[in-house]
Amino acid sequence: MEQECINKGWTVRNSISTVGDQVQGEKQIVSKKVDLPYDGMIHTVRDKQNTTGSDLGYFTPEDYVYTKQLMIGDDQKGNDFFVKFDGVFGITTVQINNQVVGHHNYGYGSFLFKITDYVKVGKLNEIKIIVRNRVQPASRWYTGSGVFDNVFLITLKPLDVLPDKLQISTVGVNNDVATLSVKVAIHNHYMERKTLFLQHEIFDEAGHLVTSRKQKLNLKSQSNLSTSTRLYLNHPNLWSADSPYLYHCVTTLLVGNEKITMTQSNFGIRTLSLDPVNGLQVNNKTVKLKGGCIHPDNGLLGAVNIVDDLNRKVQLLKSAGYNALRSAHNSMSPELLEACDRYGLYVIDEFADTWTQSKTYFDYSVFMDNQWADDLQSMVLKDYNHPSVIFYSIGNEIPETGTNESAFWAIKFIDKIRSLDQTRYITNAINPTLSNMDKLPQITESLKTEIPEKNINDIMHDFKKLMPVINTHPITSEAISESADLVDVVGYNYAAARYELDHKDYPNRVFIGTETNPRDLDNNWKQVVDTPYVLGDFSWTAWDYLGEVGLGRMVPDTGHEQFLASYPWLISCSGDFDITGYRKPVSYWRETIWDKENHKPYIAVRNPKNFGEKMFISNWSWTDSKHSWTWPGSENQATSVEVYSNADEVELFLNNHSLGRNSMSATRRNYFVWNPNYVPGVLKAISYCDGRAVGSSVLSTVRGQYDLVTETHSYGSLRYVDIYAEDSNGTLDMNAIDELTVTGDERVTILAFGTGNPKPLEKMSDLTHPLFDGHALIIVKMEDGHSDAQISVKSNAFKTKVVSFKNH
Numbered sequence: 001m002e003q004e005c006i007n008k009g010w011t012v013r014n015s016i017s018t019v020g021d022q023v024q025g026e027k028q029i030v031s032k033k034v035d036l037p038y039d040g041m042i043h044t045v046r047d048k049q050n051t052t053g054s055d056l057g058y059f060t061p062e063d064y065v066y067t068k069q070l071m072i073g074d075d076q077k078g079n080d081f082f083v084k085f086d087g088v089f090g091i092t093t094v095q096i097n098n099q100v101v102g103h104h105n106y107g108y109g110s111f112l113f114k115i116t117d118y119v120k121v122g123k124l125n126e127i128k129i130i131v132r133n134r135v136q137p138a139s140r141w142y143t144g145s146g147v148f149d150n151v152f153l154i155t156l157k158p159l160d161v162l163p164d165k166l167q168i169s170t171v172g173v174n175n176d177v178a179t180l181s182v183k184v185a186i187h188n189h190y191m192e193r194k195t196l197f198l199q200h201e202i203f204d205e206a207g208h209l210v211t212s213r214k215q216k217l218n219l220k221s222q223s224n225l226s227t228s229t230r231l232y233l234n235h236p237n238l239w240s241a242d243s244p245y246l247y248h249c250v251t252t253l254l255v256g257n258e259k260i261t262m263t264q265s266n267f268g269i270r271t272l273s274l275d276p277v278n279g280l281q282v283n284n285k286t287v288k289l290k291g292g293c294i295h296p297d298n299g300l301l302g303a304v305n306i307v308d309d310l311n312r313k314v315q316l317l318k319s320a321g322y323n324a325l326r327s328a329h330n331s332m333s334p335e336l337l338e339a340c341d342r343y344g345l346y347v348i349d350e351f352a353d354t355w356t357q358s359k360t361y362f363d364y365s366v367f368m369d370n371q372w373a374d375d376l377q378s379m380v381l382k383d384y385n386h387p388s389v390i391f392y393s394i395g396n397e398i399p400e401t402g403t404n405e406s407a408f409w410a411i412k413f414i415d416k417i418r419s420l421d422q423t424r425y426i427t428n429a430i431n432p433t434l435s436n437m438d439k440l441p442q443i444t445e446s447l448k449t450e451i452p453e454k455n456i457n458d459i460m461h462d463f464k465k466l467m468p469v470i471n472t473h474p475i476t477s478e479a480i481s482e483s484a485d486l487v488d489v490v491g492y493n494y495a496a497a498r499y500e501l502d503h504k505d506y507p508n509r510v511f512i513g514t515e516t517n518p519r520d521l522d523n524n525w526k527q528v529v530d531t532p533y534v535l536g537d538f539s540w541t542a543w544d545y546l547g548e549v550g551l552g553r554m555v556p557d558t559g560h561e562q563f564l565a566s567y568p569w570l571i572s573c574s575g576d577f578d579i580t581g582y583r584k585p586v587s588y589w590r591e592t593i594w595d596k597e598n599h600k601p602y603i604a605v606r607n608p609k610n611f612g613e614k615m616f617i618s619n620w621s622w623t624d625s626k627h628s629w630t631w632p633g634s635e636n637q638a639t640s641v642e643v644y645s646n647a648d649e650v651e652l653f654l655n656n657h658s659l660g661r662n663s664m665s666a667t668r669r670n671y672f673v674w675n676p677n678y679v680p681g682v683l684k685a686i687s688y689c690d691g692r693a694v695g696s697s698v699l700s701t702v703r704g705q706y707d708l709v710t711e712t713h714s715y716g717s718l719r720y721v722d723i724y725a726e727d728s729n730g731t732l733d734m735n736a737i738d739e740l741t742v743t744g745d746e747r748v749t750i751l752a753f754g755t756g757n758p759k760p761l762e763k764m765s766d767l768t769h770p771l772f773d774g775h776a777l778i779i780v781k782m783e784d785g786h787s788d789a790q791i792s793v794k795s796n797a798f799k800t801k802v803v804s805f806k807n808h
Contacts, residue, residue, distance in 0.1 A: 042302030048567035087149030090133035142547030144303025239268025244344035268387025289536020299579030308716030402435030544575030578756030647687035
């Protein structure tokens, strides 16, 4: 099997019918040359009238047509051809030479079409991808539009290995010997039986052959065959998040001594076990999942998946203490899975956000009942060789999980998954409240004998108070019991109060907090650590995302704030990292909960202008704190200084004057607070355990005029240029809002430039943006064939900065 990436040399236009649009004058049609992946939506204008609305960030919804000329040589006669897509968002039609070869409607997951009957061997062929995405909203978050992942041309010889059919699994590890199963599917399109050999070879990370096996097969004419064999590997290096060791399997198909074809895959050797006494064990060691949820977009890049970008994301998340991710709420991209394998993060890979009941106007529920089997199979085949994937989730906050009539869908999904993969566990992210909204009248009636009517009315109008009541109500417990008993692990969203309750009645259940509020981690993590049947906690979210705008905002309460924010809000404001990868204060607090050994305090300061004001605070908010002691215009105004530490006590100093040694907050662990007036100078925090100083940190006011400072970090072919407004001591001025313009020479492509501003007015793809919180990020791709390149950063207030870098 030959798989060729065909990402280069495409043309894209934002219209399906050029003539129709021109005649009707509906829109301006733009056609341009691009390389894939290419997210059309991120380049559009945002407007409050757009039907994408607050769910998708107010972008303009459009349809797109991608075309490419593809040469298939005369030497390819007799072969079969397929085109494979790793991700296209929108209602997709694929044509070869103006003939339709297939349709696909699910925006996430790989799919392929056989195109043998439509190509002309020895000639140029036109491949056309038509993507319809004008009808909105089609999701509850930013999806992008068009081809956001890789496209491949697959060539199969008459005798060959089938695509995505090499599967390696760990049968067991005993007495320092790993037993591996290698399964492969092959086809024979010849009109005669073929005798062949499969040569399986396993290589370690250094490229050394560590075990192999040769397998003889007779394959009938015009037939397919799936076969498996066992290999044994002495002294294996086991894969885990702490030690992510990868092996490489190469399977070669031979006839006699002639090599006909080959296929290959990375994999890891690891074992999983699960029970309420030991919890989740990886390689016979109990693991607690320090998890975060992530949406599929990649910030400034939009929906585009680039493996080097995802390597960066995973490394930053690991550095912040995470050891697990949950894909929300769709199948994870191959590139992100590769990064999780390589750097060590456990994965919950999730199927879908909807089953039969819709959550937005044109979401997956429109298509689910007709194509769920194909989409689930695509997810499982993609995941099979990735050791990072330890759970499949069959859904997120599905209303059907609380019904007797529609819970059967879970049985269908589980049976399908287990027919394809029995090596992993299955969960379902159940939100008990959303599973039982139709039972609110019954629950309200039952509460009248326990709670005064006035208090009931207050609860019914306050979702924060409502959820705990519904989550733990007996009616809820009965309604979700079937859905909970079907899965290996019960996933609960915002329902940690159910863990102990369920365990009493159902001692064989084990649980994961599949989605939780960020500020609840201290209480949630105590349950995770203290109870073996609670496997971990996944915060919403690990990384901020486009769409679902303002979900986690904390702003002055005008009395008109809604669940989501109005235009020009763009991002959710609920991640540990903003969309540029800048780490926010909540992440440092989270790390103090997870890491008991590091006692160094972290200082964050709330905005003095909001002190004492009534604030709109969502369930997904932290505080409005920043890592800054520079608040011009707020001198002598009261503010709150937060210090995060897992020490017993913390003493805070302002300009060498002690503000007192405090114990942690009674309402939040590892959280200390003082309310001084803002006076420029130096804050210093010292943490104490058993009366002994064990850590300290300092936060200073910016002194004098700041300058623009750049830092460049390399991730494969990408360069990330961080721009900071810093004084001569390296202190960041988070008040700097200078407008910057970025240009590059012909040796680079500027993929993105922007900031973490939650409500920018500029177009996302513009190359002029003001700093936000004193920071901006440029993402640059080195062009092939060039050893060095440079970009320029221009500002009216500063001398042009030239950033040079080399292609390694």
